[in-house]
Amino acid sequence: MNKKIVVLGVSGSGKSLIGQKIAQVLGYVFLDGDDFHSEANVSKMRQGIPLNDEDRSDWLITLNQELQNHDRVVLACSALKPQYRAQLRNNLDDISMLYLKGDFDTIWQRHQQRENHYFNGKDMLESQFATLVEPSEQEAHHIDIKKPVNEVLKQALATLIKTK
Numbered sequence: 341m342n343k344k345i346v347v348l349g350v351s352g353s354g355k356s357l358i359g360q361k362i363a364q365v366l367g368y369v370f371l372d373g374d375d376f377h378s379e380a381n382v383s384k385m386r387q388g389i390p391l392n393d394e395d396r397s398d399w400l401i402t403l404n405q406e407l408q409n410h411d412r413v414v415l416a417c418s419a420l421k422p423q424y425r426a427q428l429r430n431n432l433d434d435i436s437m438l439y440l441k442g443d444f445d446t447i448w449q450r451h452q453q454r455e456n457h458y459f460n461g462k463d464m465l466e467s468q469f470a471t472l473v474e475p476s477e478q479e480a481h482h483i484d485i486k487k488p489v490n491e492v493l494k495q496a497l498a499t500l501i502k503t504k
């Protein structure tokens with residue numbers, strides 16, 4: 341199994357929850373991309389302003405460095421565009437990506453049930469879907485998130501185990 345695992349998808353797709361559980365089962369370190377945003381980025385998102393390429397640039401460099409600095413690590417990161425995913429892969433050849441794939445309604449419903457999170461609002465979620473360029477199956481293993489948490493976790497682990 342690869343030592344670096346990235347769990348990606350739009351806000352609310354379950355990256356933090358599923359990523360944490362994967363790390364727990366595998367005994368890997370878990371890092372949440374959300375914890376590495378600058379104050380300016382967090383403040384923007386709190387105000388309901390989506391991040392742009394420039395806002396995400398330094399953040400992705402930091403996250404790639406974190407992936408390099410940890411031996412066995414699971415990173416939750418939106419990684420919405422191919423160039424963002426390429427940046428995360430920089431200098432790493434032992435990396436697997438899991439794409440948490442879900443439809444807008446399912447994820448919006450989960451957003452509304454979530455409390456105390458700075459990323460809120462239907463417009464913000466719409467902007468995540470508008471920015472998302474889905475990875476191919478070669479780029480990232482697709483995991484259907486409609487099922488209950490344990491099923492999603494099971495599918496994610498099975499996928500990681502059977503692939504390099």
Ligand SMILES: Nc1ncnc2c1ncn2[C@@H]1O[C@H](COP(=O)(O)OP(=O)(O)OP(=O)(O)O)[C@@H](O)[C@H]1O
Binds near residue numbers: 351352355453485
């Ligand atoms: N398979 C699932 N079934 C039901 N609820 C789920 C499932 N996966 C995640 N959730 C719930 O959906 C919400 C969003 O999950 P989570 O916060 O992990 O998403 P995220 O992708 O990390 O979001 P963000 O990028 O905004 O931090 C949480 O309340 C979580 O408990």
Ligand SMILES: O=C(O)[C@H](O)[C@@H](O)[C@H](O)[C@H](O)CO
Binds near residue numbers: 420
């Ligand atoms: O690329 C982005 O637009 C951001 O990473 C967002 O996805 C947020 O960090 C996160 O999802 C909010 O919790």
